[in-house]
Amino acid sequence: MTKRNENTTDASLRSRAEKVLPGGVYGHMNMKKLPSGYPQFMETGDGARITDVDGNEYIDFMCGWGPIVLGRQFEKVDESARAVFAKGDIFNGPGVEMVELAELMCETIPHADWALFGKNGTDATTACVTTARAATGRNTILIAVDAYHGAIPWCTPRLSGVTPEDRAHQVRFVFNDVESLKAAVAEAGDDFAAIIIAPVHQPLGLTQEYATAEFAQAARQLCDDNGALLILDEVRVGFRIDLKGSWDQFGVQPDLAAWSKAIANGYPLSAVTGTERLRESATSIYVTGSFWYSASSMAAAIATITQLRDTDALEQMRRVGTLLCAGLSAQAAKHGIDAQVSGPVQMPLLLFGGPGGVKLGELFAQFCIDNGVYLHPTHNWFVSAAHSESDIEKSLTVTDAAFASLNAAIERQDAMAAV
Amino acid sequence: MTKRNENTTDASLRSRAEKVLPGGVYGHMNMKKLPSGYPQFMETGDGARITDVDGNEYIDFMCGWGPIVLGRQFEKVDESARAVFAKGDIFNGPGVEMVELAELMCETIPHADWALFGKNGTDATTACVTTARAATGRNTILIAVDAYHGAIPWCTPRLSGVTPEDRAHQVRFVFNDVESLKAAVAEAGDDFAAIIIAPVHQPLGLTQEYATAEFAQAARQLCDDNGALLILDEVRVGFRIDLKGSWDQFGVQPDLAAWSKAIANGYPLSAVTGTERLRESATSIYVTGSFWYSASSMAAAIATITQLRDTDALEQMRRVGTLLCAGLSAQAAKHGIDAQVSGPVQMPLLLFGGPGGVKLGELFAQFCIDNGVYLHPTHNWFVSAAHSESDIEKSLTVTDAAFASLNAAIERQDAMAAV
Numbered sequence: 078m079t080k081r082n083e084n085t086t087d088a089s090l091r092s093r094a095e096k097v098l099p100g101g102v103y104g105h106m107n108m109k110k111l112p113s114g115y116p117q118f119m120e121t122g123d124g125a126r127i128t129d130v131d132g133n134e135y136i137d138f139m140c141g142w143g144p145i146v147l148g149r150q151f152e153k154v155d156e157s158a159r160a161v162f163a164k165g166d167i168f169n170g171p172g173v174e175m176v177e178l179a180e181l182m183c184e185t186i187p188h189a190d191w192a193l194f195g196k197n198g199t200d201a202t203t204a205c206v207t208t209a210r211a212a213t214g215r216n217t218i219l220i221a222v223d224a225y226h227g228a229i230p231w232c233t234p235r236l237s238g239v240t241p242e243d244r245a246h247q248v249r250f251v252f253n254d255v256e257s258l259k260a261a262v263a264e265a266g267d268d269f270a271a272i273i274i275a276p277v278h279q280p281l282g283l284t285q286e287y288a289t290a291e292f293a294q295a296a297r298q299l300c301d302d303n304g305a306l307l308i309l310d311e312v313r314v315g316f317r318i319d320l321k322g323s324w325d326q327f328g329v330q331p332d333l334a335a336w337s338k339a340i341a342n343g344y345p346l347s348a349v350t351g352t353e354r355l356r357e358s359a360t361s362i363y364v365t366g367s368f369w370y371s372a373s374s375m376a377a378a379i380a381t382i383t384q385l386r387d388t389d390a391l392e393q394m395r396r397v398g399t400l401l402c403a404g405l406s407a408q409a410a411k412h413g414i415d416a417q418v419s420g421p422v423q424m425p426l427l428l429f430g431g432p433g434g435v436k437l438g439e440l441f442a443q444f445c446i447d448n449g450v451y452l453h454p455t456h457n458w459f460v461s462a463a464h465s466e467s468d469i470e471k472s473l474t475v476t477d478a479a480f481a482s483l484n485a486a487i488e489r490q491d492a493m494a495a496v
Numbered sequence: 497m498t499k500r501n502e503n504t505t506d507a508s509l510r511s512r513a514e515k516v517l518p519g520g521v522y523g524h525m526n527m528k529k530l531p532s533g534y535p536q537f538m539e540t541g542d543g544a545r546i547t548d549v550d551g552n553e554y555i556d557f558m559c560g561w562g563p564i565v566l567g568r569q570f571e572k573v574d575e576s577a578r579a580v581f582a583k584g585d586i587f588n589g590p591g592v593e594m595v596e597l598a599e600l601m602c603e604t605i606p607h608a609d610w611a612l613f614g615k616n617g618t619d620a621t622t623a624c625v626t627t628a629r630a631a632t633g634r635n636t637i638l639i640a641v642d643a644y645h646g647a648i649p650w651c652t653p654r655l656s657g658v659t660p661e662d663r664a665h666q667v668r669f670v671f672n673d674v675e676s677l678k679a680a681v682a683e684a685g686d687d688f689a690a691i692i693i694a695p696v697h698q699p700l701g702l703t704q705e706y707a708t709a710e711f712a713q714a715a716r717q718l719c720d721d722n723g724a725l726l727i728l729d730e731v732r733v734g735f736r737i738d739l740k741g742s743w744d745q746f747g748v749q750p751d752l753a754a755w756s757k758a759i760a761n762g763y764p765l766s767a768v769t770g771t772e773r774l775r776e777s778a779t780s781i782y783v784t785g786s787f788w789y790s791a792s793s794m795a796a797a798i799a800t801i802t803q804l805r806d807t808d809a810l811e812q813m814r815r816v817g818t819l820l821c822a823g824l825s826a827q828a829a830k831h832g833i834d835a836q837v838s839g840p841v842q843m844p845l846l847l848f849g850g851p852g853g854v855k856l857g858e859l860f861a862q863f864c865i866d867n868g869v870y871l872h873p874t875h876n877w878f879v880s881a882a883h884s885e886s887d888i889e890k891s892l893t894v895t896d897a898a899f900a901s902l903n904a905a906i907e908r909q910d911a912m913a914a915v
Contacts, residue, residue: 118591129589228784243661359518367617
């Protein structure tokens with residue numbers, strides 16, 4: 078592998094970026110907090126593999142931080158989008174694709190009686206909250222501690238430039254803690270409009286938690302008992318585990334759901350789905366955007382969802398995700414290293430325990446990136462249907478060596494401490 | 497022309513849409529408030545022309561409500577985007593295109609020392625406001641009455657689902673009224689963070705107004721005198737009049753500007769540009785989105801801005817826009833009808849005076865859409881560089897007949913009144 082140093086294309090681009098982009102690169106794709114082996118700029122991708130601007134190839138377990146679910150350059154999806162681009166993409170009204178996609182989502186997702194489309198996950202979560210307030214005539218929204226629901230003032234995780242009023246009418250609860258949720262409902266009182274919650278709790282750098290059936294059912298019941306609405310934020314998890322919704326397995330359907338990321342295998346799109354009784358409220362709010370009616374992303378979404386529905390793509394993600402997670406757990410045990418895999422197998426995270434855990438996670442990630450496996454030390458990973466058993470096998474060979482290198486590092490540290 | 501009736505593809509799609517999309521279609525592309533001649537669903541477009549799902553072709557003066565600036569299917573732009581799609585579009589970091597586009601904007605736009613990119617115009621205006629609050633440590637934003645700056649709770653024009661706190665720290669002033677702006681500054685007092693303003697005031701259904709030099713300079717001065725920031729919302733106007741910014745002609749540069757719509761000739765992208773002293777504040781806020789790092793739209797933007805910079809595209813828009821506006825004004829005078837064209841010639845609006853003005857505007861628009869000219873009765877229009885002198889000539893033939901039909905309608909009305 079070409080190491081990141083001053084002679085790489087990546088280093089040269091970072092230096093140019095530093096002059097013309099805030100912080101070099103802004104937002105979640107700024108690599109400054111990651112080990113130095115991580116490339117900032119990428120060049121190309123195919124299937125489960127990506128290549129950086131210096132020509133280094135990686136087996137990719139981030140999938141563009143979620144959007145890639147069938148693999149990169151997935152022909153059926155790209156062909157659908159190309160067909161739209163070839164006739165023009167943005168007109169003075171939507172194309173037939175908007176109707177077809179809404180119909181497909183209403184057929185596929187049990188609670189969905191209607192759908193509307195935006196560009197960002199934040200567009201969708203914000204429209205859900207606004208619709209819930211319009212429908213209930215109440216303002217208070219219940220949100221889990223450490224949950225991520227987007228990056229505008231009401232929800233962005235960093236408070237610079239945010240006013241106290243931007244965060245008004247929010248009550249926090251602890252994910253998977255029914256008593257805490259009940260206390261939040263009591264605090265909201267008569268103003269309880271909605272719970273917004275992700276099906277899986279994936280706080281940065283912390284253990285991932287799938288909601289328990291008990292908790293999901295309690296959330297549904299508390300909403301029903303209090304005339305409030307359940308908003309499921311499927312932006313990160315949606316289209317990876319269950320097309321019927323990530324809480325369908327618990328018999329729980331939300332009133333509103335926000336979707337994005339994997340919905341169109343990388344083409345920019347988000348969606349809100351809702352039940353019949355919220356149709357009028359969704360119609361009463363005003364949400365729109367200059368590019369919200371583009372047909373290309375909707376055509377890509379139709380192709381993506383159809384592929385996920387009609388093939389074993391979801392099963393393939395479960396299969397290779399299980400192999401990956403089982404392999405990592407076995408390796409940690411074999412090397413005697415305190416490390417746990419958490420989260421659904423399709424979007425796992427490996428965290429190291431103990432006071433040196435963060436540092437070990439960085440060393441592990443650095444070893445992997447230097448050896449052609451792109452994973453992340455603190456954010457959950459993403460598996461796609463393009464990941465083969467052979468990709469997992471190759472990756473596990475690298476992670477095995479990474480664990481071994483950690484033991485060597487720990488021994489060196491112990492030796493240093495003993496001197 | 498195929499009239500809109502129950503046997504059209506459009507009518508069939510409207511009926512399907514009614515079942516699966518809130519309000520049939522949501523947001524600004526819902527056609528229900530327009531005369532019945534307007535198609536809701538579109539099929540294809542080329543140059544200055546678009547075709548609806550029933551095969552009716554129109555000379556298009558809406559340009560997708562702004563994004564199309566070079567004409568539809570403009571090969572240099574589409575080719576740039578295709579080249580990116582062919583290598584994959586969304587990775588785990590941006591491509592070289594992000595750096596190149598930011599460099600191009602910093603070279604082209606005098607105030608720009610950095611740029612960041614989002615997907616919606618609202619992403620850009622919101623990031624401007626957040627950056628301004630972070631930079632000044634103050635909260636109050638001055639906004640013109642009837643101005644449109646986006647469609648999330650702090651700025652959306654419809655208040656359903658919006659809380660009072662969403663609109664906190666906002667003071668209104670009257671566009672082009674220096675005394676009103678001064679009063680707003682006084683009201684904001686020590687908490688005056690920024691003015692956000694569009695270079696051209698384009699309230700729905702009302703006369704368009706370009707800012708006067710005096711007003712633009714006063715806005716700049718009031719910000720400077722009070723340690724506040726000037727945010728220019730170029731989302732609608734940008735890339736149509738002056739690449740240096742729409743107030744450069746007045747010697748006025750903003751501290752921050754929001755861009756979108758025409759930036760990539762239809763590909764989804766928005767941008768914020770800012771001065772050196774705001775770099776740190778822009779770095780301090782957290783804004784991001786799942787698709788904000790896609791290279792395809794950035795490649796399209798590079799091709800679009802380069803084309804606008806290196807050819808007479810802007811001059812062509814000015815030329816054909818002037819022909820169109822002069823022609824409409826002459827026709828109104830010739831037919832003795834009280835109608836005025838307002839706004840920059842590149843984005844004009846024709847409004848009819850008197851108590852029956854709204855109805856006349858609808859009849860005029862209906863006649864035009866029924867005869868192959870797509871304009872709008874209440875929202876400003878958009879001219880592109882693909883509009884030829886011949887397109888304008890053909891369109892003016894239709895508008896001339898539209899004015900004549902109005903006179904016939906007015907005479908009928910007078911005759912009815914006299915009975």
